[in-house]
Amino acid sequence: MSLLITIEDLLSGKIVEGERLELKKGWNPKAIMRTVCAFANDFENTGSGYIILGVEEVDGRPVRPVFGFNPNDLEKIQKQMVIYANLVQPPYFPRLSLEEVDEKLVLVIWVPSGSNRPYKVPDDVLAKQKTYNYRIRQYSSSIIPSIEQEAELVQLTAKIPFDDRVNTQAKVADLNFGLMREHLAQTGSKLYSKSAKMSVEQLAEQMNLCQGSKEYRFPKNVGLLMFSEDTEKYFPYAKIDVVEFPDGLGAKRFNEKTFDGPIQHQLVDVLSFLKTNIIKGKVVKHANREESDKIYNYPYQAIEEALSNAVYHRNYELQEPIEVRILPDSIGIISYNGVDPSIKQKDFDKGVIRARRYRNRRVGEFLKELRLTEGRGTGIPTIIKSLHDNGSNKPSFDTDDPDRRHFIIEFPIHGEFKKTIKKAGGAIGGAIGGAIGGAIELTDRQIEVLELIRENDKIGYREVAERLGINNSAAQGHFDALKEKKAIERVGGTRGFWRIKNR
Numbered sequence: 308m309s310l311l312i313t314i315e316d317l318l319s320g321k322i323v324e325g326e327r328l329e330l331k332k333g334w335n336p337k338a339i340m341r342t343v344c345a346f347a348n349d350f351e352n353t354g355s356g357y358i359i360l361g362v363e364e365v366d367g368r369p370v371r372p373v374f375g376f377n378p379n380d381l382e383k384i385q386k387q388m389v390i391y392a393n394l395v396q397p398p399y400f401p402r403l404s405l406e407e408v409d410e411k412l413v414l415v416i417w418v419p420s421g422s423n424r425p426y427k428v429p430d431d432v433l434a435k436q437k438t439y440n441y442r443i444r445q446y447s448s449s450i451i452p453s454i455e456q457e458a459e460l461v462q463l464t465a466k467i468p469f470d471d472r473v474n475t476q477a478k479v480a481d482l483n484f485g486l487m488r489e490h491l492a493q494t495g496s497k498l499y500s501k502s503a504k505m506s507v508e509q510l511a512e513q514m515n516l517c518q519g520s521k522e523y524r525f526p527k528n529v530g531l532l533m534f535s536e537d538t539e540k541y542f543p544y545a546k547i548d549v550v551e552f553p554d555g556l557g558a559k560r561f562n563e564k565t566f567d568g569p570i571q572h573q574l575v576d577v578l579s580f581l582k583t584n585i586i587k588g589k590v591v592k593h594a595n596r597e598e599s600d601k602i603y604n605y606p607y608q609a610i611e612e613a614l615s616n617a618v619y620h621r622n623y624e625l626q627e628p629i630e631v632r633i634l635p636d637s638i639g640i641i642s643y644n645g646v647d648p649s650i651k652q653k654d655f656d657k658g659v660i661r662a663r664r665y666r667n668r669r670v671g672e673f674l675k676e677l678r679l680t681e682g683r684g685t686g687i688p689t690i691i692k693s694l695h696d697n698g699s700n701k702p703s704f705d706t707d708d709p710d711r712r713h714f715i716i717e718f719p720i721h722g723e724f725k726k727t728i729k730k731a732g733g734a735i736g737g738a739i740g741g742a743i744g745g746a747i748e749l750t751d752r753q754i755e756v757l758e759l760i761r762e763n764d765k766i767g768y769r770e771v772a773e774r775l776g777i778n779n780s781a782a783q784g785h786f787d788a789l790k791e792k793k794a795i796e797r798v799g800g801t802r803g804f805w806r807i808k809n810r
Contacts, residue, residue: 309404309496309497309498309501309513310404310406310415310417310496310497310498311490311491311494311496311498311514311676312494312495312496312676313494313495313496313497314406314407314408314413314415315408316494316495316676317357317359317415318359318362318369318371318408320368322675322676322678323355323357323675324353325367325446325447326353326444326446326447327346327353327354327355327356327357327444328356328357328359329342329356329357329358329359329447329449330358330359330362330363330364330369331358331359331360331361331362332360332361332362332363332374333360333361334360334380334384336387336391336432336433337430337431337432337433338449339358339416340391340394340395340428340429340432341428341430341442341449342356342358342418342442342449343356343358343392343395343399343401343416343418343428344395344399344426344427344428344441344442344449345442345443345444345449345450346358346401346418346420346444346449347395347399347401347418347419347420347421347424347426348421348424348425348426348441348442348443348444348460348463349420349421349424349444349668350443350444350452350456350459350460350463351444351664351665352420352468352664352665352666352668353444353665353668353671354420354665354668354669354671354672355417355418355419355420355672356418356444357415357416357417357418358415358416358418359413359414359415359416360376360413360414360415360416361373361374361375361376361411361412361413361414362374362413367447371409372409372410372411373408373409373411373413374411375409375411375412375413376405376411376412376413376414378405378412381403381405381414384403384414385403388400388401388403388416391432394428394429394432394437395426395427395428396426396427396428396439397423397426399421399423399426401416401417401418401419402416402417402418402419403415403416403417404417406497419515420471420668420669422467422471422518424460424463424464425441425460425461425463425464426441426442427439427440427441427442428440428442441457441460443456443460468665468666468667468668468669469528469622469623469624469666469667470527470528470529470532470623470667470668470669470670471527471528471529471668471669472527472528473517473518473519473525473526473527473528474525474526474527474528474531474541475525476541477525477526477531477535477541478525478526479507479508479511479516479517479524479525479526480507480508481526481531481535482507482511482516482517482526482530482531482534482535483534483535483536484507484510486533486534486535486536486569487502487507487510487511487514487516487534488502488503488510490533490534490571490673490676490677491514493677494676494677498510498513498514508524511526511530514530515527516529516530516534517530527669528541528542528623529667529669529670529673532545532569532570532623532670533569533570533571533670533673534569535569536568536569538567538568538569538570539567542623543626544625544626544627544628545567545570545623545628546565546566546567546573546628546629547565547566547567547573547574547577547614547618547628547629547630547631548563548564548565548566548628548629548630548631549563549564549565549566549577549580549581549630549631549633550562550563550630550631550632550633551563551585551633552632552633552634552635553635554635555634555635556634556751556754556755556758557754557755557758564580565628566580570618570670571618571673571674571677571679573618574614574615574618574674574679575679577614577631578607578610578611578614581607581610581631581638582607585604585605585633585638586603586604586605586607586610587603587604587724588601588602588603589601589602589603589604589723589724591723600698602697602698602721602723603697603721604720604721604724605638605699605718605720605721606693606694606696606697606699608689608690608693609689609690609693609694609697609699609702609718610638610640610718612680612681612686612689612690612693613640613686613690613702613716613718614629614631614640615674615679615680615686616680616686617629617640617642617714618670618674618679619667619670619671619674619680620642620665620666620667621642621643621666621667622643622644622666623667625643625644625778626778627643627777627778627781629641629642630642632751634751635720636719636720636725637717637718637719637720637751638717638718638720639715639716639717639718639750639751639752640715640716640717641713641714641715641752642713642714643712643713643714643778643781644712644713644714690702690716694718697721698721698722698723699718699719699721699722700719700722702716702717702718702719703716703717703719703750704716704717705717705750705752705753705788712778712780712781712784713777713781713784715750715752717750717751749789749792749794752775752785753785753788753789753792753794755775756771756775756782756785756786756789757789757794757795757807759771759774759775760795760805760807761807764804764805764806765803765804765805766805768782768783768786769782771785771786793808794807794808795807795808796808
């Protein structure tokens, strides 16, 4: 079999993070099988792991030119791997691929995240008396989990990420052969040329997009999300809505454009639309120096990273689209549901985000292979740096604690492009801009809710949800946030009314 990316990309560390990659000079089944077990358990849902034989490493980096692997040893190692893979409980079989680099061959052991975790492996597969332990990945090491980690690993048995589950309502034939080959061409995989003579089923098997016996084989959700022509048939509202309010929220005039199809195409098309129609540049000259600066109303890299993260981390089980909201003085990206509960507001304030466990490990793998998103924990720092380099203010982050039912990131327009904007529906605009002023920071969605409350102070969550086109839990989350920020209060209990508070 062949990898889905090039060996150079794999060794570069830019697509596959160091914790998912292990380099070995030679064949050492004791250590290698422990690592296979750890990658298969995929404790943090980061995706496939790779072990490369024939490459030495220094400080976690490959030594180039590589040491090389003797291809005459391949058949022997394949036979041994079958024996050792059957020792894993339950049995787990990784995939092997010979790759050429630096005019030498190396052997890559590709370990996709297992569907039958948790896995145990002997501490020493060569010993007569075998002691079994679970293994998980911690940074760049394969360790025996603590008691607490072991309990958590066992609990993951029934928690295969949604994108890596099989979809019994579809057929492997529903995957599009051309879209799969398009991905391989873009990533430079050797499998692209080989796939020309394959069937859809054979290619899906090679790309780990299906699972099951020959007579009962089904596609995985990630395959239908990325490699089917009619994504919405299987996942209603798996789309991106771009809505522009040229006169501000509350005005009657707005423009809406929907992007659907394979999710990676949605992402690329929306980014292209924003780059062409929304993002503007300006040359700023300085009196005290000859050099001028090129600034943008919104730095493209920040928007790209935020939208890529929304596609990567959204919950595809919810029937809610990603929304890109364009206002005269900001751009907001809204996705459902919210961020992982392990991430706290202070993490956003520091600009250092690292999720405890990722939601869509396979979607993330494919987006990284396409270079549409970066490594783990780099999203927020990348966004903040690109805004800083452009001279823009920091973004704001909004999620409804503690339920985490939605997540909004909002980018303020660069000061050089900002104009005095009088929001339509002046009463509510005045209330926010004057009475509350700068004391309370509100998102655009919260301003919309306030405007509805101003129209009808007895309005409920359900009516707000219906008016705004969001689900009930999201609407309730906005009410909770407004109460927490002391922008509104409830008077008279359940039969009472809402009061917009002034300071």
